[in-house]
Amino acid sequence: IDTYIKESLVAGIIRGSTSPAGVSSFFVGKKDGGLRPCIDYRITEYPLPLMAMAFELLQGTSIFTKLDPRNAYSLVRIRQGDEWKTAFNTPTGHYEYLVMPFGLTNAPAVFQALINDILWDMLNQFVFVYLNDILIFSRSLEEHEGHVSRVLQRHLDNHLYMKPEKCEFHVTQAQFLRFIITPGHVEMDPKKVEAVLNWPIPTTVKEVQRFIGFANFYRRFIKNFISVVALLTALTKRGGIKIHTGPETAGAFQDLKCRFTSAPILSIPDPERPFVVEVDASEVGIGANLSQRGEDEKLHPCAFMSRCLSDAKRNYHVGDRELLA
Numbered sequence: 001i002d003t004y005i006k007e008s009l010v011a012g013i014i015r016g017s018t019s020p021a022g023v024s025s026f027f028v029g030k031k032d033g034g035l036r037p038c039i040d041y042r043i044t045e046y047p048l049p050l051m052a053m054a055f056e057l058l059q060g061t062s063i064f065t066k067l068d069p070r071n072a073y074s075l076v077r078i079r080q081g082d083e084w085k086t087a088f089n090t091p092t093g094h095y096e097y098l099v100m101p102f103g104l105t106n107a108p109a110v111f112q113a114l115i116n117d118i119l120w121d122m123l124n125q126f127v128f129v130y131l132n133d134i135l136i137f138s139r140s141l142e143e144h145e146g147h148v149s150r151v152l153q154r155h156l157d158n159h160l161y162m163k164p165e166k167c168e169f170h171v172t173q174a175q176f177l178r179f180i181i182t183p184g185h186v187e188m189d190p191k192k193v194e195a196v197l198n199w200p201i202p203t204t205v206k207e208v209q210r211f212i213g214f215a216n217f218y219r220r221f222i223k224n225f226i227s228v229v230a231l232l233t234a235l236t237k238r239g240g241i242k243i244h245t246g247p248e249t250a251g252a253f254q255d256l257k258c259r260f261t262s263a264p265i266l267s268i269p270d271p272e273r274p275f276v277v278e279v280d281a282s283e284v285g286i287g288a289n290l291s292q293r294g295e296d297e298k299l300h301p302c303a304f305m306s307r308c309l310s311d312a313k314r315n316y317h318v319g320d321r322e323l324l325a
Contacts, residue, residue: 017096039103067134068166076100221263226285226306281321
């Protein structure tokens with residue numbers, strides 16, 4: 001932290017502070033092995049990325065480029081007079097930011113608005129942006145080269161620069177927001193699947209909630225997700241901090257982990273092809289499978305959907321529950 005403080009003072013990123021406010025500071029690991037400073041200003045956690053909205057955009061594309069801007073947050077200055085609100089404590093002193101740091105409650109929204117403003121005429125045409133993760137997608141290499149050139153030039157015009165080591169250019173497989181994207185298909189990131197397999201059996205309510213939250217991000221890959229996770233969800237409603245995981249609950253935990261390893265590769269929906277919707281209902285929830293027939297005449301899943309039933313709807317006749325689905 002001493003190195004970071006010295007470098008940031010010299011670079012004009014922070015300054016010494018006499019603010020009456022002050023929060024804790026810490027570092028989090030980055031994919032390249034480095035450390036990122038994080039100041040805990042947050043009130044609520046920012047929502048996970050909704051990659052589902054990008055799936056439709058990727059239909060028919062075959063080549064991708066992934067970009068990662070360098071020190072992008074530091075390009076947004078704190079309004080003069082408000083610097084004291086960003087004050088943080090370290091063992092060596094009290095400091096405040098002159099530019100937007102990681103950890104501010106509204107920093108993600110501000111940065112998203114900045115990038116959207118820069119790329120406004122390209123968004124959802126051949127660019128999908130989530131914060132500092134930028135995906136460019138095209139139908140051909142020739143088209144892609146033009147798209148990438150336009151995006152890079154627009155960033156250069158706005159003094160935004162990329163981390164070459166974090167970028168991937170002109171690839172047919174890209175890792176983006178916890179997914180692996182290939183032409184016509186999307187699958188879970190194997191590293192995230194491995195994390196699930198190594199997940200220890202939860203012993204507290206918070207640990208159960210953390211596991212369910214992680215699994216929920218990939219629910220479109222898991223058939224009958226709600227029914228599988230119902231027993232685990234029930235544990236979070238019993239009150240208390242510690243939980244008792246009996247054989248039935250442990251079995252549900254292992255079942256969900258196994259479904260991650262056997263989850264299918266999803267096809268990106270083609271609006272020109274007919275869809276097949278299969279529905280089902282159980283005592284706790286309803287579900288549906290959305291599929292399309294491929295060139296091989298076989299059905300390929302596009303998404304699995306499910307939701308919990310209210311107490312009143314659980315009393316419906318099974319036929320009515322299936323109609324509800």
